[in-house]
Amino acid sequence: MLDANIIVVGGGCAGMQLIHSLLKLPLEQTGNIILIESNREITHKSWCFWSKNKTEYDFLISKYWTELKFGSVSSDLSKEIAPYRYNYINSEAFFDFHFQLISNSPRVKLVYEEVEKIQSVNGIKRVFTRNNEYQAQHVYNSALDFTTIDSERILLWQHFKGWFIKTDQATFKPSQATMMDFNIPQEKASHFMYVLPFSETEALIEFTAFSIPSGYSDENYDSFIKNYIDEKFNCSYTILREEKGKIPMTDFKFPATSKEGVIHIGSLAGSIKPSTGYAFNRISRHTAYLLESFLDNNKSIYKKQGLARFHFYDTLLLQIIKDQPEQVAMIMNKLFTKNSFYKILSFLDERTSILQEISLFYTLPKRLFLKEVLKYVWFKFQK
Template sequence: MGITYFYVIVGGGLAGLQLAHKLSKEVFFKGKKIAIIDPSEKNENDKTWCFWEKGQGQWDKIVSKTWTSTNFLSAEQDLKLDLSPYKYKRIKSLDFYNFIKKELSTISDIIFIEDEISRIDPVTMQAIGEKDNYSATHFFDSRIPSSYDKDEKYTKIYQQFKGWYIETENCQFDPSSFTMMDYRLRHNNSTSFTYILPETKKKALVEFTFFTPFIAEDHVYDEMLKQYLSEVIEIKDYKIISVESGFIPMTDFPFEEINRKEITKIGTGGGWVKPSTGYSFKSTEKKVDKIVDNIKRGLPPGKDLINKKFRRYDAIFLDVLARHNEKGDSIFSKLYAKNSMENIFKYLDEETSLSEEMKIMFSLFGMEFIASFFRKI
């Protein structure tokens, strides 16, 4: 081990690769050696990222599908919602990995290393790996800290999902519109729903999702997907082309408080996943831009990455879901029935004014929210 890197990025997933890509585009960082360390080669399509965006964006060349409207369904609601002026965009993870790796392959100052980091020693300024140790002047670390599992003070909801990418015999889907949430089939009265991303009239990703304080067993997803396809949308003839699954923490745990002078937490390990939704792609883009701006201004990289006002809003929402998980259907029904998609997206992007935020809050009003407000605020 003879190289000392300027930056070591621990984790070559969404956050680590977006950060490396942004650093590579800035003349300010030219000549600074950067290592991206991950135990995986990232050569498989292991997930799908979706996000909403106005107009064109920097990732459009790898966006594989867009939608202009969405559906929300429950026992009481059947809503078709226009997304204008936004579009809902999908990126397959393998397309993202390949794009970033190709962009960075010509830059001699950036190196990919396949290794698993167990810890970062702030005294010796080394990331300790299974194969080697890596020295740097600063570390960007996407690993979830061990203190997260031990700390009981904060609310923890688990977004868990399993999706089947299916092909049907007949035309079954409207490829111009996706289904954000379908609550017509739930598991044991929990906050659980089906999410559908139609690609063509015969192909779609059909995903069963939980927002719950408990962890579901794998066989439950298969049972719910089979029942949803056969009984709810009445599709009998289909074949499963591929399967994807995921597990995302939805929490008000203050990951950003673990940041140190020499270590900045990023990605899921930095609290970059929107606690109330599990979305992360666009928030990662914004936080990467903020990190680069902070560094160029001589500020700590992790300064002001988290909007504390919206984190409090998220904490209230999560507390309600954790304590009243059976009410998720009703809560989300109110959200989508009483607000435009433009205002919902603006709120989730943390770009609303106080009056707009209050409108969202009052649309969800209930005694459970008042109780959670006093518990969390």
């Protein structure tokens, strides 16, 4: 006898969004669900994403900004982004909501164990932890092992550390978030600052580096943040808490399922946008797709998702970040100063038409991108 109809491995961003969606269906359709999570400690994350329509998680958005700012050595631009808005969800609120949902639902069982392997025997999925085995009809997996990424693909990391600070005087413009400010020392990697003001006196000030494999020491991060606050805001402040993390940036094409028919979700399904690291919105869209597939007995799960041309654009940018990180600030400067923020956000969201993309590429350094296209074609040809 099966332990459940569905097993979800990993109760992070994707696992929780999936369970939330499944619980909107009647019990007869989902059957019982087991969520297997290896970690009792929740890593704090500040999830931001832009939207112009209603989203599944509007009720968890505690702050949004209607204006975005881009900074570089030569410009300091801020623009209204209507009809978009830039939303913030605190991961604590996200997990409180989902844990409450799970504890209120008799059909979901949460177990804290580490999944070691998953097999399929006669269509039944067998999930093994150190001491137990669980069997189910469907398994959704978000446990990503980076060593499984094809070594021929690009794998870079976006490293960041931020301080949530409270200032002694009114310092920030609460309606304006800084998406990228490259006006800081660039050194060997591409560096920028990210600023999310929650009020005139509270903000998250985050330093981000693209492409250094192992990140920096805490002292290094701290000095970037401290210098930025001193130079940009010149205020006295208290550090309330810190946030630190790294996000993979890869052009590896994550398969929709494993060979055993285990359905991939979240990062394991390629939901992290390779060139930016944004994932929350993509996970929401993928979850909606997974639910549709589930209602269709998962017949459509193998269908390719996303448009190939955006994967190609991402790969070109990753090649540049990898080989010429010093060019990234200049490329971003051209992108942001010569295009509307609306067009940039639509492009990063993969919602533009080919014509819009051509007009956007026209504003970027053509020779540099042409060289990257030739490099891309050459590598393809070699394989």
